[in-house]
Amino acid sequence: MIVFDKVSKKYPLGNFALNEVSFEIDDKDFVFLVGPSGAGKTSIIKLIMREFLPTSGSIVIDEEDISSTGFHKVNALRRKIGVVFQDFKILSDKNVFENVAVTCKIQGLSSGETKEKVRATLALVGLKNKEKVFPIQLSAGELQRVAIARAIVGDKKYLVADEPTGNLDPKTAWEIMKIFKKLEGEKTIIIATHNSDIVNSLKKRVVVLKEGKLIKDSRKGGYDL
């Protein structure tokens, strides 16, 4: 469970990325974070990943206050969150298999387990025959699939995606969303997006942000700004 309690993030120049934002996300929930650019979607993801600390308020994940300066289990926290970055962050000198296997290796899985899990995950995201292919040979959609595979391999509890369909054509974007749909009910899924078609079609929980404030939180909501 993720709990944001009056979380604010203020930048040194004085502008707020987030302003007293509060919400709770239950285990295995499927949530869209929507809002225009600069609304604070990425900041929420970065706070969940503990890339930075909030200026005020608290963030509790699985009953641990990760916003406390005394929180030292950052690596353990990150190991249970699969993240799909906006810019993919695919390693260009590693092939598809190696890119996905990174997660398993960090989790300390054996070579046999890693092979098994990576292959199963690549099959799930539709990259079964691309194990040995290098990123430069892949399309944007395929790169996004590699990023998703890396985020979901190794039984992570949370899956966080920052604009996973941002650079993709509508057809590929829907194919990517189908992968997330397949994982529904297995993991807590948080997707930051401004793809209104997808949000409106899927009818999931929608948390709407604008200028750093939470303006709407609705079950089976739509892209409504």
Place this chain on the structure above:
Amino acid sequence: MKEIFISLRRAPYQSLTAFLVLFFTLFLSLTLFVSLSFINGILSYLETRPQVTVYFQTKTPESNIFKIRDELLQSGKVLSIKYISQQDAFNIYKNLNKDNPLLLEMVSADILPPSLEIYAKKPIYLPEIAEYLKKQGDVDEVQYQKDIVDRLLTLTGILRKGSLIFFSYLIVMSVIVLTTTTLFKIALKKEEIELLKLLGASNSYIRRPYINEGLFMGFTASTLSFLILLAAFLYFDPFLKSYLTGVPNLSLDLNVIKLTVWPFNLVFFASMYGLSLVFGCTIAVVSSFLATKKYLKV
């Protein structure tokens, strides 16, 4: 191992640079170590050469001389003492002047003084021994070459201190050069390190490949430098044998152990290789550690 080879293959020039720097450093260090071992061995050998010669009055009973000899031996400062009796002295004299019968006729054993040739364990004991001897009643004259001993002592000290400074410099230089080289290599992987941190990798996990690569390079560079030096030894062995004729052995006293440097032996070679491995691997690991430290604050 597979990952190490993949990493080396993917950044061949940086790997080659790091390897060559390490190899050069190790080869130089090993050459320096061997040279200093030899110099130290030779100096240690020479240090035992200076002696005090004490001449007794001709009428001194042998028992008095032996008493002094025994006291000196018990002092712990003396390596060995050779007693030259009047007859021995005469024999030496005869041998030296065998071509001059006139000189031989004029001298008999009675007029030559008995003496003791004293070999000290360390040159610094020589003045002390000489002072002690001068205070003995039957002593006629005490001779020792103070200047030569002093110079030898100074030279030994300078060489030992100099080698220590040079070794320290070599270590610092190697670590700096290797850290810089590794930093260049790691800089290419900055994004990967940032990603690994975001995926929850521990610092030790991130460091491991660089440390392993460092260990591999350290091992390879030290083995190669050892083998090249070993080949050089085998090549120069006949020359050294003839050059060091008469020198039974040269040893390096390291306080804990006494290492025989010459004649070449398995223990010396094993020590050389062991030292090279420890030195190479330590430099490589410390450099990798320092280089990665900078990129772990994500």
